[in-house]
Amino acid sequence: MKAWKAVAGALALMAAQGAHAATTLETVKQRGVVQCGTTTGFAGFSAPDAQGNWKGLDVDLCRAVAAAVFGDAGKMKIVPLNAQQRFTALQSGEIDLLARNTTVTQQRDTALGIIHAGINFYDGQGFLVPRALGVKSAREIDGATICLQTGTSNENTLADWARAHQVKYKPVVIESFNEVVNAFAAGRCDVFSTDASGLASIRISKLQNPDDYVVLPEIISKEPLGPFVRQGDDTWLNVVKWSLFAMIEAEEYGVTSKNVGQMLESANPNVRRLLGVTPGAGKNMGLSETWARSIIEQVGNYGESFDRNVGLGSPLKIERGLNRQWTDGGLMYALPVR
Numbered sequence: 001m002k003a004w005k006a007v008a009g010a011l012a013l014m015a016a017q018g019a020h021a022a023t024t025l026e027t028v029k030q031r032g033v034v035q036c037g038t039t040t041g042f043a044g045f046s047a048p049d050a051q052g053n054w055k056g057l058d059v060d061l062c063r064a065v066a067a068a069v070f071g072d073a074g075k076m077k078i079v080p081l082n083a084q085q086r087f088t089a090l091q092s093g094e095i096d097l098l099a100r101n102t103t104v105t106q107q108r109d110t111a112l113g114i115i116h117a118g119i120n121f122y123d124g125q126g127f128l129v130p131r132a133l134g135v136k137s138a139r140e141i142d143g144a145t146i147c148l149q150t151g152t153s154n155e156n157t158l159a160d161w162a163r164a165h166q167v168k169y170k171p172v173v174i175e176s177f178n179e180v181v182n183a184f185a186a187g188r189c190d191v192f193s194t195d196a197s198g199l200a201s202i203r204i205s206k207l208q209n210p211d212d213y214v215v216l217p218e219i220i221s222k223e224p225l226g227p228f229v230r231q232g233d234d235t236w237l238n239v240v241k242w243s244l245f246a247m248i249e250a251e252e253y254g255v256t257s258k259n260v261g262q263m264l265e266s267a268n269p270n271v272r273r274l275l276g277v278t279p280g281a282g283k284n285m286g287l288s289e290t291w292a293r294s295i296i297e298q299v300g301n302y303g304e305s306f307d308r309n310v311g312l313g314s315p316l317k318i319e320r321g322l323n324r325q326w327t328d329g330g331l332m333y334a335l336p337v338r
Contacts, residue, residue: 023233023235023236024096024229024230024233024235024236025069025235025236025239025286027096028069028096028236029069029070032070032075033066033075033076033077034062034065034066034069034075034076034077034096034097035076035077035079035094035095035096035097036059036062036065036076036077036078036079036095036096036097036098036099037079037080037081037086037089037090037094037095037097037098037099037100038054038056038058038059038062038078038079038080038081038099038100039058039080039081039082039100039101039177040080040081040082040177040178041080041177041178042056042101042177042198042201043056043201043204043205043206043315043316044056044057044197044200044201044205044309044310044314044315044316044318045057045058045059045101045121045197045201045309045310046058046059046078046080046099046100046101047205054078055309056309056310057120057121057305057306057309057310058099058100058101058120058227059078059099060247060299060300060305060309061099061120061227061243061244061247062076062078062097062099063076063298063299064243064244064246064247064295064299065097065239065240065243067243067291067294067295067297067298067299068239068242068243068246068287068291068292068294068295069239069287069291071288071290071291071294072294072298073294073295073298073299079094079095081095081098081100082151082175082176082177083149083150083151083152083177084150084151084175086098086100086102087108087112087114087228090114090228090229090230091112091113091114091230093230096229096236097117097227097228097229097240098114098227098228098229099120099227101121101123101195101197101198101225102225102226102227102228103123103153103195103223103224103225104116104119104224104225104226104228105153108228113230113231113232114228114229114230114231115228115229115230115231115237116226116227116228117226117227117228117229117237117240117241117244118226118227118240118241118244118245119224119225119226119331120225120226120227120244120302121197121224121225121226121310121323122222122223122224122225122321122322122323122331123195123196123197123223123224123225124195124196124219124220124221124222124223125154125157125158125193125194125195125196125219125220125221125223126193126194126195126196126199126215126216126218126219126220127141127146127191127192127193127199127215127216127218128184128191128192128193128199128202128203128213128214128215128216129141129190129191129192129213129214129216130190130212130213130214131211131212131213131214132212133190135216136216137216137217137218138167138216138218138220139165139167139218141167141169141190141191142167142168142169143168143169143170144169144170144189144190144191145169145170145171145172145188145189145190145191146158146169146170146171146172146189146190146191146192146193147172147174147180147183147184147188147189147191147192147193148171148172148173148174148180148193148194149173149174149175149176149177149180149194150173150174150175151175152194153221153223154193154194154195155171155173157220157221158171158193158220161220161221169191172188172189178206180192181202181206181207184202185206185207185208195223195225196215196219196223197225197310197316197318199215200215200310200316200317200318201310201316203215204315204316205315226244227240227244235285235286238284238285239285239287242281242285242337243291243295244302244334245334245335245337246274246291246292246295246296246334246337247295247296247299247300247301247302247305248301248302248325248332248333248334249270249274249334249336249337250274250292250295250296250301250302251301251302251303251304251325251332252325252326252327252334253268253270253271253274255271255274255275255296255301256296256300256301256304257296257297257298257299257300257301257304260275260293260296260297263275264277264293270336270337270338273337273338274292274337275290275292275293275296276288276289276290276291276292276293281337281338292337302332303325306320306323
């Protein structure tokens with residue numbers, strides 16, 4: 001009987017320990033840094049500058065989460081990942097957050113043990129060709145060789161589009177992103193197909209003479225890009241999701257990194273809740289009431305991040321398009337902080 005009680009006690013203790021397994025937020029706080037998975041180098045979204053500092057739209061989201069959790073946007077570690085590594089790294093706990101220009105799809109959101117935490121860039125798959133080919137439309141690439149990176153959704157999307165439009169092509173599928181770019185630049189294929197944002201980045205940052213190449217007008221898919229976290233940890237999902245929403249909502253209400261101090265005096269109740277003047281939002285997530293204020297002060301609002309990384313204030317000069325605020329005809333719509 002005593003032995004049985006001892007076993008029962010041990011089982012109860014194990015069950016209690018399992019029930020109190022650390023959440024990602026608790027693990028991150030204890031570690032003192034957010035481990036963020038990004039690309040191995042994708043100008044405008046996640047790439048190191050000449051000094052080795054990682055910058056980009058996705059990097060800013062990593063910084064925003066660090067600012068929300070620690071009040072310090074610098075408390076994050078970039079973990080560069082290729083397309084094949086990204087989901088395994090998140091599933092295994094190697095990273096806390098995947099912010100790697102990853103398309104949200106039904107299969108990824110339901111079958112991999114991961115879930116998206118918002119959309120930070122609305123994109124679509126397109127085509128990049130040498131200007132010398134004289135091609136004006138994707139319909140004219142019948143019989144072309146097309147460079148693609150393996151492990152992405154671009155392969156299936158292109159196959160579906162080509163089948164629907166009776167376009168024949170020869171795929172050149174390569175694992176490493178840089179090797180795909182090099183193959184295209186060397187003339188191993190006639191066309192490069194990936195997300196339009198990626199094509200803009202490749203043209204400006206990877207090709208020796210950008211003006212010798214042109215992005216065709218067709219967009220053949222919906223590619224909503226956003227961060228992913230592990231399923232089953234709603235506390236951490238909330239932190240990441242609302243960090244993104246805070247940046248979007250700040251832009252909507254005109255709160256910037258430059259005027260955030262002045263906006264503390266705003267009479268707008270939405271602004272007061274966002275900045276923690278009216279408390280509650282931080283407590284709801286286990287964070288400081290200044291969580292969003294720290295994001296805006298140190299990272300900026302969504303518009304500021306977009307402009308300096310991929311927009312007209314950057315070398316990529318991508319138009320806002322669908323990534324405009326909903327009040328300006330775009331799709332960027334933050335859920336209300338209330």
